[in-house]
Amino acid sequence: MNLETAKISEIVNSVQSNKISAAEVMQFFLQRARQWQDKTNAIITFNPEAEAQAAKLDAAIAKGEQVGPLAGIPVVVKDLLCTKNLKTTAGSKILDNFVPPYSSTVVERLENAGAIVLGKANLDEFAMGSSNETSYYGNVKNPWSLEHVPGGSSGGSAAAAAARMAPLAIGTDTGGSIRQPASFCNVVGLKPTYGRVSRYGIVAYASSLDQAGPMANYIEDVALALEVIGGKDPRDMTSANQAVPQFSNIQKEVKGLKIGLPKEYFGEALSSEVRSICEESIAKLKSAGAEFVDVEIPHLDYTIATYYIIATSEASSNLARYDGVRYGHRSEDAKTLEDLYCNTRAEGFGEEVKRRIMLGTYSLSSGYYDAYYLKACKVRRLLQNDFLKAFEKVDLLLSPVTTSAAFKVGERISDPLEMYLNDIYTTSTNLAGLPGMSVPAGFSSAGLPIGVQLTAPHFAEDRLFQVGKVIQDMQNVADRRPQ
Amino acid sequence: MIDKDKVLHIAKLARLHLNEQEASQYAKQLSDVLGYIDKLNQADTQGVEPMVTASPIETVYRADEPKMDLGVEEKIKNAPETSGHLIKVPPVVS
Numbered sequence: 001m002n003l004e005t006a007k008i009s010e011i012v013n014s015v016q017s018n019k020i021s022a023a024e025v026m027q028f029f030l031q032r033a034r035q036w037q038d039k040t041n042a043i044i045t046f047n048p049e050a051e052a053q054a055a056k057l058d059a060a061i062a063k064g065e066q067v068g069p070l071a072g073i074p075v076v077v078k079d080l081l082c083t084k085n086l087k088t089t090a091g092s093k094i095l096d097n098f099v100p101p102y103s104s105t106v107v108e109r110l111e112n113a114g115a116i117v118l119g120k121a122n123l124d125e126f127a128m129g130s131s132n133e134t135s136y137y138g139n140v141k142n143p144w145s146l147e148h149v150p151g152g153s154s155g156g157s158a159a160a161a162a163a164r165m166a167p168l169a170i171g172t173d174t175g176g177s178i179r180q181p182a183s184f185c186n187v188v189g190l191k192p193t194y195g196r197v198s199r200y201g202i203v204a205y206a207s208s209l210d211q212a213g214p215m216a217n218y219i220e221d222v223a224l225a226l227e228v229i230g231g232k233d234p235r236d237m238t239s240a241n242q243a244v245p246q247f248s249n250i251q252k253e254v255k256g257l258k259i260g261l262p263k264e265y266f267g268e269a270l271s272s273e274v275r276s277i278c279e280e281s282i283a284k285l286k287s288a289g290a291e292f293v294d295v296e297i298p299h300l301d302y303t304i305a306t307y308y309i310i311a312t313s314e315a316s317s318n319l320a321r322y323d324g325v326r327y328g329h330r331s332e333d334a335k336t337l338e339d340l341y342c343n344t345r346a347e348g349f350g351e352e353v354k355r356r357i358m359l360g361t362y363s364l365s366s367g368y369y370d371a372y373y374l375k376a377c378k379v380r381r382l383l384q385n386d387f388l389k390a391f392e393k394v395d396l397l398l399s400p401v402t403t404s405a406a407f408k409v410g411e412r413i414s415d416p417l418e419m420y421l422n423d424i425y426t427t428s429t430n431l432a433g434l435p436g437m438s439v440p441a442g443f444s445s446a447g448l449p450i451g452v453q454l455t456a457p458h459f460a461e462d463r464l465f466q467v468g469k470v471i472q473d474m475q476n477v478a479d480r481r482p483q
Numbered sequence: 484m485i486d487k488d489k490v491l492h493i494a495k496l497a498r499l500h501l502n503e504q505e506a507s508q509y510a511k512q513l514s515d516v517l518g519y520i521d522k523l524n525q526a527d528t529q530g531v532e533p534m535v536t537a538s539p540i541e542t543v544y545r546a547d548e549p550k551m552d553l554g555v556e557e558k559i560k561n562a563p564e565t566s567g568h569l570i571k572v573p574p575v576v577s
Contacts, residue, residue, distance in 0.1 A: 101557040194537040208536045237543040238536070305520040316497060323498070325572055327561035337575045338498075346500035354499055358490070358509055359516060361497040372520070377533035379526045384534060417515050433537020458537075 003028050005479050008073055008167050008221040009248070012114070015072035016061065022072030022116070026054035029074040029118060033165035040141045040150070042159040043119040044079045045087050053116045070228060071114030076160040076169040079120035080127055081212065082201040083107050086117065090203045091125040091135040091153075094322050094329045094348030104201025105233045106170060106212050113228045118166050122156030125350045126319065127177055127205045129153050130422045133413045134352040141409070142184060143482040144448055148406040151181030154215065158185040161215045162449075164481055168225055169215040174205050175307050176401075176426025178213050179438040183401035183451030186440045186477060188222045188468065189215045193459045194433035195240030196226075198233030206314035207238075209307075209430040218478055219439070219468045223247040226461060242459050251466045255289030259467065260394035264300040265425055271404040277442040277450045278400055284474040285398075285467065295390040295397065299383045300428060306383065307427035308420055309363050309376035316360030322348060355416060384432040387455075396463045397455040400425055401438045405448035429455055437464040439471045440478055449477075485513045 001014055003025065014020045030050065037043055047053075057072055082088050082100035084107075089095045107117065124134040132140040132155025140155040142148040143163040150159040154171025158181030161169040171178040173191035182189025190213040197212050204210060214225035230244040261282070266275065282292060324330035324344030331343035349357070363372035390397065402425060412419045429436040435458070438451035452471060456463045472478050487503075490510045494501045501509070555568050564571040 098561055101553050101560065102551070208538075234545060238538045240538070299526065302523060302526055305523050308516065309520060309523075320498075324563065326559075326570060327563075330563035334573050337572050340573055341498040342500040345498055349499070354501075354505075355509060355512060357497050357499065358493050359513060362485070362493050362513070362517075365493065365496060372523075374533055375523050375526075375528065377535055378528035378531040379523055381531050381534035382526065382528065384537070416512050417519055420516070431537075 004164055004481060006167070007218050008070065008216070008224055011073060011167060012069060012071050016067060018061070022054040022057040023051065025072050026051055026074055026116060026118070029166050032163070033118060033160070036143060036163040036165050039146060040143050040159045040163060041138050042122055042140050042156040042163070042165060043076065044089055044091070044122050044137045044156070046119040047086055047117045050074065050116055050118050057114060057116070068113035069224060070110060073115045073168055074118040074166040075110055075115045076119050076121050076157060076166040077107060077117055078123050078154050078157050078171050080123060080172055080203045081107055081170065083117060083120065086120065088120065088203070089137070091123045091137060092348065092350065092353070093136045096136070096329060098328055102201060105198035105235060106202070106229045109229050115168065121154070121160055121169060124153035124155065125353050126203065127153040127172055127174055128315070128352050128356050130176070130180060130419055131407070131413065132156065133409065134350055136350060139409060142406050144185065145406070147408055148448060149184070149409055151184035151406060153177040155181050157215050158182055158187050158189065161185070161187045161217060162482060164217065167216060168221060170212060171215050172202060172210055172212045173430065174209045174311060175430050176423045178215060179401050179426050179436055179453060180423070182215055182438040184406040184449060186449035186480060187215050187217065188219055188437065188439055189213065190222050190226060190437045190461070190464065191429065191435060192226060192230065192461060193240070193435040195238055196230050196242070196435070196459065196461070198236040198239045200233055200235040204318040206311040207318060208314060209311060219465055219472050220248060220250065223250060223465045240459070245462060247462060247465060250469050251462065253289070254285060254467055254470050257290045257467065258394040259285065259290050259292050260295035260390050260397045261292055262295050262297045262300070262390065262397055262399055264297050265399035269403045269424065270400055273444045274400045274402070274404060274450055278398070278452055281441050281452045281471050281475065282398065285470060288470050288474070290467070293394050295394060297386040297390065297428065299379065299386050302379050303383060303428040303431065304420055304424060306376045306379045307423065307431060308359065309372050310380060310431070312356045312360030313363045313373050314360070316357045316364060319353070319357055380431045383428050387432045387434060391457045396460070396467060399453045399455065401451045401453040405444040405446070405450050425453060434458060435461045435464060437468055439468040441471055441475050442477060485510050485517065
């Protein structure tokens, strides 16, 4: 078995049948992770217990104990998900010393299935960014070209999966933060339906949009991981009471499937390279028997404005808890409680986080609430209606993930609006609560990865895997690794 | 448009101390962003029900039983300053 290209189920089968030990698997990936860490800065904290945990699993297997579907799989988890007794920073100075007393449901489910946390992935601070340049722990570099960004906010997770620092990574997606870095790094990235995966124990950015999801080299691995992390959790009242199908049993045929092409996603802003890779995938899916239909998402033009009002409004409320009282950074320069709040937050938050807290506070403030927050919530409804209408005609949608391949480090960070506009094709999926996935589909002439986005109706992730698998098999880029 | 005074007012609401330079910078950047966001006014939303979540809006019930108790030590181990089982803060009024 070649651990560089093995699918998760192959590794698990080998561990279960004693062909390789979990300890050997962990050693292989830890060694790779350390090599790539120097180049990419993808990880904030390595789990000091990773090797011991792998040895413990081997001992359990030797005793004949039953192990789970991810037995011995090293996983890199975005540092936004709480891990018991392992530092969780959210990429922020304000949580630099935070060691959670409990684990998020996602991490708990991964560990119950036999996965072992290898490390905590770098990210944009509080998941606010599209380039992984806002992290307090330094920017992450794209393993395909160290001059380029890996995307964000799950940039560390994407870089780790791309460079095969682990066969599985977990990211979160509020406006594209799994799909966009997945596209920039030649990784499969799934944002599940809102409510599919529990948010319990995940540092909140925008609660009505946040979803955690798997990122990996292969569709099959992402499908298997969703089976493990998905499903109702009594500790998150927005987690949906929906059965979790056997996603890893991927339907092979796409014959007769109707795929919508939303014309607004193929406008002037789209670069010719991304367009031609989308067209290539479309042609191949046609040859496999899928049918393509033009559809419209007329309100797409409002998605960025709507998203940045709703997300920042929710963020301004969610981030009010960082006050220097119960955990995290506390300013030493405070004579009164009011000073403590204001100085702690001034010292602890970075520039982008402050900007979003300010925008959200403004949108919710007296006199502006109706014009901004309430208006955005109404446009959000119109956007969702556009998708529901499209899904009356088609089974799923195919579109680009971004207008172009990865941009250079430093290129867009000084202009917030330009950075926000980057999320044009991804934010509406979150606003509508739909599942979306980026599938590796090709490379630009400069050698940078480009993905294709699939979007399905609520809770129909199985269709993403079904179509994604055809793209994976026909485009033949999933086995490529950066050198 | 947002001027520096407005920025300082919002910062006060958000409990963020900003210096003069930050306030000027945010005034410009937030004005740019809000200028863009004004395009929302072009959308016809008459009679449209605001959407605050993609979940079905329903009351989720559960039995009122305590489940996880970390214990006081675990709960306050991240607090920057403690006194016994209490968390210490500076005076509320100076």
